[in-house]
Every structure is written in structure tokens, then in C-alpha cells.
Amino acid sequence: MDFSYKSISSIPSVVWYHLKEGNVNWTMTIWSILMHTLTLKGLTVIPQCKPETLLFAFLLWPMTGFGITVGVHRLWSHRSYEAHFIVRVVLMLVNSMANQTSIYHWSRDHRVHHKHSETTADPHNATRGFFFSHIGWLLLKKDRAVVEAGKDMDFSDLLEDPVVRFQHMLDPIFPQFMCFVVPSYTANYFWGEDLWKAFLVAGCVRYIWVKHCTFLVNSAAHLYGDHPYDTASYPAENPVVSWFAIGEGWHNWHHKYPYDYACSEFGISSQFNPSKLLIDALAAVGLVWNRKRGTAAWSHGKARRDRDAAAGIPYPRVNTRPWEIQIETKKAL
Numbered sequence: 001m002d003f004s005y006k007s008i009s010s011i012p013s014v015v016w017y018h019l020k021e022g023n024v025n026w027t028m029t030i031w032s033i034l035m036h037t038l039t040l041k042g043l044t045v046i047p048q049c050k051p052e053t054l055l056f057a058f059l060l061w062p063m064t065g066f067g068i069t070v071g072v073h074r075l076w077s078h079r080s081y082e083a084h085f086i087v088r089v090v091l092m093l094v095n096s097m098a099n100q101t102s103i104y105h106w107s108r109d110h111r112v113h114h115k116h117s118e119t120t121a122d123p124h125n126a127t128r129g130f131f132f133s134h135i136g137w138l139l140l141k142k143d144r145a146v147v148e149a150g151k152d153m154d155f156s157d158l159l160e161d162p163v164v165r166f167q168h169m170l171d172p173i174f175p176q177f178m179c180f181v182v183p184s185y186t187a188n189y190f191w192g193e194d195l196w197k198a199f200l201v202a203g204c205v206r207y208i209w210v211k212h213c214t215f216l217v218n219s220a221a222h223l224y225g226d227h228p229y230d231t232a233s234y235p236a237e238n239p240v241v242s243w244f245a246i247g248e249g250w251h252n253w254h255h256k257y258p259y260d261y262a263c264s265e266f267g268i269s270s271q272f273n274p275s276k277l278l279i280d281a282l283a284a285v286g287l288v289w290n291r292k293r294g295t296a297a298w299s300h301g302k303a304r305r306d307r308d309a310a311a312g313i314p315y316p317r318v319n320t321r322p323w324e325i326q327i328e329t330k331k332a333l
């Protein structure tokens, strides 16, 4: 992140430029300000909440996170495995609780991101800096190049799934209901939590927290970390982001082999990846199948590692200690 005087002092002129050019997406900007304000209020009431509410809000982090990672990302955006109808329904419900737009819209933006990474057609182009790739892209209207890129791609497969169609038809009412009303009344009904506190903590604080965990994949995992699989690309292997985003920080591998359901080269014992663990557990009981892996690429990588090992070059070249993450500066592609 660039905290230099030059970058901070340029904020007013950047904001003024976008206001003048009419680039601001006011609906999203007002929504974001409102939700972050409620989140700040929510943080102040945490000490007055019942322990059950705090545990519930904490558990909603991975629960709703799986709706993003296992659901809209690995299943619907990349088709990296297939899932039973029941699994798809549950993933759609927890995805709605995460409330990050409909599965259709999320997948559309994400496929455009993969195809046009770090160009003007990338919805969250990381060459525009940390803030833009993290949240700024949602506060501005889409670049014309992004819209045109979307028109050139086919997303009809998404709406062939009745589960996706159902959620898309009820968007945005259904996700709002699942994200805020269901957790608030759950905490109120089952352990008598005050409705307002349940809404603030299990609703707003948890919602904003999970959103920022997701955003870190687009910002930090595109700017900081190692590039063992594709040295020319921005996406990086970032173990810290994997902790926040339950296994999505192994992003250099993921952009190289997006069809890989694990979104990482190694198993869960060496790379933190609870999303892979969940898919494997569902496969073990026959609820998901056809899990794709970057097998050919993996074998190629293994041959390379063996050659490196013989030459005395250490591997894996993935940082395991957060404070050693390299901060790289690259020219725009």
C-alpha cells in the first residue's frame, strides 16, 4: 500500500476528478458509507453482546465465506467441480448471506477479471493501485472497456442452473434478507439477543469483515507475494490473504490454472485452504464430483522443482512468514 505523502496528498484531486467526470456510482458509494458507519457502531456494542452472538458472528465468517470461495468462485465462476442440487442450494443460501451481488453478476465480473487481468478491461485492475483494486472499483461506474469485454463473453451457462436463476430473480431483496434479517432474528429467537445488537454485529460487522476479506484477494493478492508459477503476472502467492479469505490467497497458481478446484498447488497440510477441505469432504460423501486439478501443469512443475533441487535451489518459493512478503513494483502491462 502506498502511504507516501505524494499518494495521500493526491486523494482530493482524484476524488474531485471523478466527481467532475461523473464517474461516481452513487448507489454503491452511499451504501458503502452507510454500512461502514453501522459497522463502526457495531464494533462499539460488541462488549455488550451475549457470547452466543459473538460466536455466531464469528462462525458466519467461514460459513458465508464458503458461499463465495466454494460457491460462486470455484463452482459457478470456474466450473472447477460439479455439485449435487442440495449442495448448490446450500451454497446459494450462504452466498446470499455474504451479500456480494448475485452469483450471476459476481461470476460475470470475475470471468472478465481473469480474461483481462491488469488491463483497462479488468473490473478491479490492480495497476490502478491498492485502493482501487480493493474497494474503489465498486464506488465508480464501470470503465467502458469492462462493459465491452463483458458483452464479448458468454455467461448463458450460469442461468441454466435453476439455483442461480432463482437468486438472480430475487436479487437484491433476497440477499439483503439473508444477510441481515436472518442472522438478526436467529440470535434474537434462539438466545434472546437484542435485535439491534444482533443486526449490528452478526449482520453489519460480519458482512463488512467478510467483504474486506474477499477484497484482499483483488488487492493484496494481486500486489504482494511471490510469483513461482507465472513471473510475468501480478497475482501472487499470499499466505496472509489465504487466512482471511479461507484459502484464496494462492493467487499466482489460481490465475495460471483457474480450472483447478483447489486454487493452490499443494495440499491443505502445507497451504492453508479450508475451502479445498470442504470440497474434498463433500466429494468423500458423494455430494460433489469431477474435481479438476492442474495435473499436467503440476507434473511439469514437479519436474522443474526436481531440477531446481538438484541444482541446490530451494523450493517451494512461497513465503511462509508474513513479514517476508515481498513488495514488488511493476510497470503496467
Ligand SMILES: [Zn+2]
Pocket (backbone or CB within 6 Å): 113, 217, 218, 222, 235, 251, 255
Ligand atoms: Zn485475481
Ligand SMILES: [Zn+2]
Pocket (backbone or CB within 6 Å): 073, 077, 078, 110, 114, 254, 258
Ligand atoms: Zn478466479
